[in-house]
Amino acid sequence: MRGLQSVLMLRTFIIVIVFSLPPAAWAQSVVLRASDVLPLLTEAAPDTFYVNGTAVYGLSVEAETPFVSHDAQRLAVSLVALRLIDQGKLSLDTPVAQILPELIEKNPFRVALTLRHLLTETGGFAVPPVTTDSPPENLAPFLIELRTPGQVSAPDPTGLDLLELLVARTTSQSVQETIALELFKPLGIHDKNSATDSATLASKTVTLSPKILAHLAILLLRNEQSDGTAYLSDLSYEMLMEGVLWLFHPLGPERCAAGYLQRRAGRSWVEINPGFVVFPREGAAFISPRVMVGGSDIAVRFKQAIWRIAEENFPPHSGSTTRLEAARALAPPADLGGRYTRADQPSAWLRARVDNMAENWIRVNEMADGNLRVTMSSPAHEAFGDAPPQGTLTFQPKAPYHYTSDSGERLTFSPVRAGGYLYLDGVLYRYTGLLGNIPFLLSLLPWVFAALTSAALHLQSNLGKPWRRMALFSLIGSALIGGGLYAEWALWPTVMYEWDSPALITLWRSGLNIGLMLVLSLPLFALSFVRRGPMPEKGWALILAGPHLALISIAAMTLFLITVAVGLAGTFTAL
Missing domain, CATH: 3.40.710.10 (DD-peptidase/beta-lactamase superfamily)
Structure with a gap:
């Protein structure tokens, strides 16, 4: 009897010790058979290999080729x-x-x-x-x-x-x-x-090289040097693979030092790159050099293959309810609708910003039942599961600022800036509102400059210096703004990186903002003329003066809004 009790106590002791060890110590608990796994991976992305514990499978003869x-x-x-x-x-x-x-x-x-x-x-x-x-x-x-x-x-x-x-x-x-x-x-x-x-x-x-990446994958799973000792301290290894160093939302994207921490259906993994995915608890890593160097066409298939392997081989583990409780404790948002522009490749160059705002956007509409309808300009992101089609998706609320679709896509808004940023399946967007419709705004530019330059009709006005000064401000302001916009569009990369002359950029941006101040004074001139004069008293000038002043004022405000939309208003320095 005592022997049986001793065996039971020893068994309990071993179980407690095993499950109290860090993940690196029991990372080989799930064994993947190459005959089952490799065909799925290589069919999705050629030259793919995977690491299971300390063993590497599928490493090609080109494993030493650097990239x-x-x-x-x-x-x-x-x-x-x-x-x-x-x-x-x-x-x-x-x-x-x-x-x-x-x-x-x-x-x-x-x-x-x-x-x-x-x-x-x-x-x-x-x-x-x-x-x-x-x-x-x-x-x-x-x-x-x-x-x-x-x-x-x-x-x-x-x-x-x-x-x-x-x-x-x-x-x-x-x-x-x-x-x-x-x-x-x-x-x-x-x-x-x-x-x-x-x-x-x-x-x-x-x-x-792929061979070196295999070594790094083993290090991520085991935290061991070649002599068997720990490469990093326990605290640093936790920051590397599990420690949350940045958090967007309790249920949204989070980062450790190695990459993005991902969680889905009771499973968790670290995505270093779409082509380098590590499951530390299960002791497995999947690597596709072709996806890592930019194989966007096969990235979705590669992720789908990994998820199929995970569903078939990795049992879900019980997750903590702390994250869900923290998310539900957030105050519900008042309004999340509007236009959002993709923001994961922010550029300081005007042309790149304009192209991005014109091509990569989504529109979020709140429905009466609390769901969100998201219209996409293009399938501009790669989901871990099925890639969402171009068009419209419907998302249901799971917690404040966090929504999911029927096909598994996740939509998470920033609770800090009340929806100013959002992640759609890991791809970042920022709120732009009506000013984000950049093709429409740019189509107004010719008409805006035509209206402002029409103020030249008053350069020889006999109504007094205020009218002539208004005309001069309009022409000088338009010239400074137009020159600044052209320089930002055509010259900025050359001046910044080839000539290394940020002072020149500061010069034309200062001129552009001085031009904005001159142009924004036009509505004040118009208001002063209408309220206190002088105004024309006879002929066609009496009929057309008021509408012309209104046209110039509207053009001035529209030009200011366009410069705000493209991020130039109030920006003086290059750095």
């Missing part, structure tokens, strides 16, 4: 950054301005940019209209902040460049040398294409 992926590069640099935190050389919330004061200005009236923001891609920097495979020599012209740090998370190549520079400054070595020392060496990676190669070190790009 450039910003998300894979970010993962490598993030791992090194967490390693430096463990060594006491960096801190998660230390302002970047303390380490790179020549690039980031210390401003006590703004949210301080920190390593946390760089790891979660919430720095708020504009995406440059020119693409480079390596960090530029002078990063300053690229550091254009369009959003407050920590506000929303979106792909941030400029933030990645800044993160690499932060790591390099901390270690007093190049980022390639630091990755070789702090990542590849502890993992025992000796690859002819890795950053330990002198030819690679001569460039500024961290190139990674």
Whole structure:
């Protein structure tokens, strides 16, 4: 009897110990058979492979061929950054301005940019209209902040460049040398294409091969170096794979250091990239280099294959109700309807902003039954399950600011800014309202400038200096605004990145805003003339003067609204 009790006690003790271990220690609990999994993956995306525990399946003969992926590069640099935190050389919330004061200005009236923001891609920097495979020599012209740090998370190549520079400054070595020392060496990676190669070190790009990605996937699942010891401390590993470093909504997108934390139907995973998905609890990672380098056509099929594998092999685990309770505690929104423009690739270039606002938008309409009807300009996002069709979808409320459709798409609004931003299945949009209908607004520009330049009829007015001054203000203001708009449309990238002359941009933007002040004075002139004179007293001038003043005033206000819509009103500096 005592023997049986001892066996039962030992069994209970083992169960308690096993389930109290961190996920990395029992990450091989689900075994995936290659004969079942690989056909599904490769049919969806050729050259796909997967990692199960410490075993790699489907790695092709081209596994050592390097390729450039910003998300894979970010993962490598993030791992090194967490390693430096463990060594006491960096801190998660230390302002970047303390380490790179020549690039980031210390401003006590703004949210301080920190390593946390760089790891979660919430720095708020504009995406440059020119693409480079390596960090530029002078990063300053690229550091254009369009959003407050920590506000929303979106792909941030400029933030990645800044993160690499932060790591390099901390270690007093190049980022390639630091990755070789702090990542590849502890993992025992000796690859002819890795950053330990002198030819690679001569460039500024961290190139990674599928073979190296397999090593990184095992590290994400196991947190082990080649000698079996932990690569990161428990706290840093939690921040890497499970710690919520940024949260949009209790039921919406959330970020850890490795990527986006995703949850669906009792299962959770980390999406580093649409082509690099990790299930840490189940000990599995799925990687498609072809999707990682931009295979948008096959990305949806790849995700569908992964979800099918997860449904068939990964049992749901009991989730906490804390997130749902926190979401239901939010105050219900008053109004979420309107026009939203895609905002995950914010640009400081006028032409790129206009093209985006014209092509990538959704319209949200609130229905009487509380549901939302969403009309999309195009299928501009990739769902984890079925890709939504172009057209209209209906979403039902699940909690304040959070909605789901019958086919599984998720629509989550920001509760902080009362719906100012939303994520549609992980793709970011921002509220623009009526001013977001940019094709209609731009179609008004010729008529607006024609109305404003018609004020030239009053340059020789015999009604007095106020009329002549109004005409002069209208012509000068129109010229300054028109010149500024043309420069923003045609010259901005050349001046900013080829000539490296942000002062010239500041000059024409100052002129544009001076022009706006002159143009906005026109309605005041018109109001003064109507109320106190002088006004024409006879002939056609008596009949047409009032309507002409009204036309000029409407044109002035319309031009101001257009500059507000494209983000130029009140913007003086280039950075």
